[in-house]
Amino acid sequence: MTKSHYDTEQQALGAWLEKRIPAWRELESLFKTRDRKSTDIDEPRKIVSGFHMLVSDLSLARQAIPGSRIHRWLETLFLRGHQLIFRAPGNTLLRIRDIYAFESPALIRDMSNLLIYTIALFIGAILCGWLLISVFPDLATLFASTEMINRVQSGELWTDGLLNIMPSSLLSLSLMTNNITVSIFAFSLGAFYGLGTLYIITLNGLMLGGVFAFTAQYGLSDELFKFIIAHGVVELSVICIAGAMGLKLGEALLRPGTRTRQQAFRKATGDAGKVLLVALPFLVVAGLIEGYISPDPQFELPLRIMVGVISGIFFWLLLVFGLPWLKR
Amino acid sequence: MRISKNNIYSCLSIHYCHCDLKTMDESPDSDLIYVNSADAMSYALEIAGVGARSYAFVLDWHIRLLAALVWIYLSAFLFYDLSIFSTLFEEDTANAAAFWVIFLPATIMFFFYHPILETIMHGSTPGKRAAGVRLITLEGFTPGIGSILTRNIFRLIDSLPGVYTVGLIVAIFTRNHVRIGDIAAGTVLVYEKNTGKQSLSDVAQQSLNSSLSAENYDLLLELLERWKQLDKAQRIHLGQQFLNRIGDELHTQDQTQLKSHLQKLAGV
Structure with a gap:
């Protein structure tokens, strides 16, 4: 140059x-x-x-x-x-409103079959757990710690006097964290072709059924029911929904259809995220009930049933029908 | 001499071409992700590897742990008394309130550090910034809250069975070096391009004020920026090398004189 x-x-x-x-x-x-x-x-x-x-x-x-x-x-x-x-225009609050009001209910209705299968699997696992421990009581060690077994054998539930060991606030927080973790695990382990989700749902069902069978042998199953009913309806519902989303994730990987596996995985995750955005906050409510109402002997069974039923109805109505008074 | 825009193209022997990426400064072997705009402009970003990703994570982990611990002790010290820790776990209304004040923010700091900061800092965190990386969507945009939450929820399985083994293995073997959370959210970690601290117009203005070619001018600015990090021998060696390159006849062993001469050339 x-x-x-x-x-x-x-x-x-x-x-x-x-x-x-x-x-x-x-x-x-x-x-x-x-x-x-x-x-x-x-x-x-x-x-x-x-x-x-x-x-x-x-x-x-x-x-x-x-x-x-x-x-x-x-x-x-x-x-x-x-x-x-x-970049596509976005208003976060409007997006959340749309998800609660329209998108999540539509997704739940679309995957109603998968949800029914998940609930059936969970109930089946509960029955299996019940049968297993009823026939082989020694296997209770599979689902309960030695301390829990000892306390049941001495005629009391491990949840009795729980508030003497831990304040309600701490109890609520630890239960919320635990339940949210279990639900997220139930969903995200679906990334292993759905197998992880099947494991979590089955294991939780077996544990619940097994523990009920074990306490029934010592005449404490009514007490356990009394402890669980207030928070259990919402808690178990969320776990089942998270499980159904996890199975959907597995299905997306196994049968991606016209999409690539990555695209199908991303779509299933996006859908699951919307449903879980609605469902997971209810675990905070369930955690508060479990920390403040369930272990407190002041609350009688009818009130507990009422809390459980009302929270459950509200949860399922929101999940299935959204906010029908709102318009797009 | 006034030169119109059309003349510029002919003077610089340039054809109006949007998509020639061979001129970009990344090596051809780099892992790149392309952002395509509606103007047919394609822009390449270099995908961050496992090393940069891990480095950013380790930095962030230390920051959030430190922040949570500082809050626990600071809040206990400021609002209560450090002796509160001995009675905090006993059933008492006052203790319950103290528990929420002390532990809830710390829990949020530790567990929600990534989603909160990635949202506020537009796909970045202090650790990522220090590692020179940033999170973007596959379309090249800053990820939204949904994507950020999704990628963080999947940390649970990426971290299995401990120390992010699943995430690391997946990141090593995937084309974009992403973990499962990123695949789910459609995000990717890319290197930030270092543009220095000066504003665009400052850089351009300084180029105008200097008689050097753009390439030499950038080299000179790099040298001046790194001046403090170099020892005396290196300063003189590199400074003289640069002057020889541009055909400047100054020969000096005085680093102060050399620096002021270089600054004069740069017009700063």
């Missing part, structure tokens, strides 16, 4: 920069100061036309000064503009 050619290039570059700098400066400032609530059409129009010019400039910079700071800065500005202009 001759010196004169080099000088001409430098001059051209200089002239180009001199001409474009004010536009970049304006665009940079528009990206920073844009008013999202403004109804003025001029500002978006300026941003869009500025972005189109930026695309031309970036193309030029890629050829003329590749890897330079100006090139990198233009790329950064391009990404900001791309994000600003092409």
Whole structure:
């Protein structure tokens, strides 16, 4: 390259920069100061036309000064503009409202078969657990710790006097954490082709049935029912729903249909996320009931049944019908 | 001499082409993800590897642990008394309130650190920022709350059976080096491009004020930025090397004189 050619290039570059700098400066400032609530059409129009010019400039910079700071800065500005202009508009609160009101109920209705299978599997596992411990009482050690077994054998439930050991607040928090973890596990383990979910649902069913059978042998199953009923309806419902979503995840991997496995997996996860967004907060309610009402002997059985039934009805109505008084 | 935009293209021997990525500064072997805009512009981002991902995670883990511990002790010290820890787990209304005040924020800090900060910091966290990486969607956008929550929920299985074994193995073998949570959420970790601390127009203005070519000008700025990190011998060696490169005849062993000469060339 001759010196004169080099000088001409430098001059051209200089002239180009001199001409474009004010536009970049304006665009940079528009990206920073844009008013999202403004109804003025001029500002978006300026941003869009500025972005189109930026695309031309970036193309030029890629050829003329590749890897330079100006090139990198233009790329950064391009990404900001791309994000600003092409990203789908979103209002988080409206999205949540739509999920609660319409999307989650529609998904639940779509997957009603899978949900029924999951509940059937859970109930089947409860019956199996019951039968197993009724026939082989020694196997209770599979589902209950030695301390729990000793206390039942001495005529009391391990939940008796729970509040003397742990305050309700701590109890609620630990139960909430545990239940949310179990539900998320039941869902996310579906990523192992649904097998992990089947394991969690079956194991929980077997444990529940087994523990009931074991306490029945010592005449304490009524007490256990009294402890569980207030929070159990919602808690077990959420676990079943999380399990159904996990199975859907497994199904997406096994039978992705016209999508690729990754696409099907992503779609199933997105759907599950919407349903779990509605269902999981109920575990906070269940945790509070389990911490404050279930272990407290002051609350009689009818009140506990009422709490369980009302919370369960409210939960299922919201899940299946959403918020029907709202319009899209 | 006034040069119109059309002349610029001819002077620089450039054809108006949007999609030539061969000129980009990534090596051809790098793992890249392409962002395509509606203007037919394609932009490549380098995907962060397992090393950068792990480094960012370890940094974040320490930060959130430290933040939670600091809150536990600070809140106990400020609102109660450090002796509260000996009675905190006993059944008492006052203790229950103290329990919530002390442990709830700490629990949130530790377990919700990633979703909260990734949302607030637009796909970044302090650890990711230090590692020079950032989270984006496969379309090149900052991920929304839904994607962020999804990728964080899957931490439960990515962390199985401990120390993120599942996540690491999946990240090693997937094309985009992503863990299961990222596959589910449609997100990917990319390297941030270092653009320095100066604003775009400052950089461009300085280029204009300098007589150097863009390439040499950037080299000079790099040298000046790293000046403090270099020892005397390195400063003189690199400074002279640069001056030789641009055909400058100054020869000096005085680092102060050398620096001021370089600054003058850079127009800063």
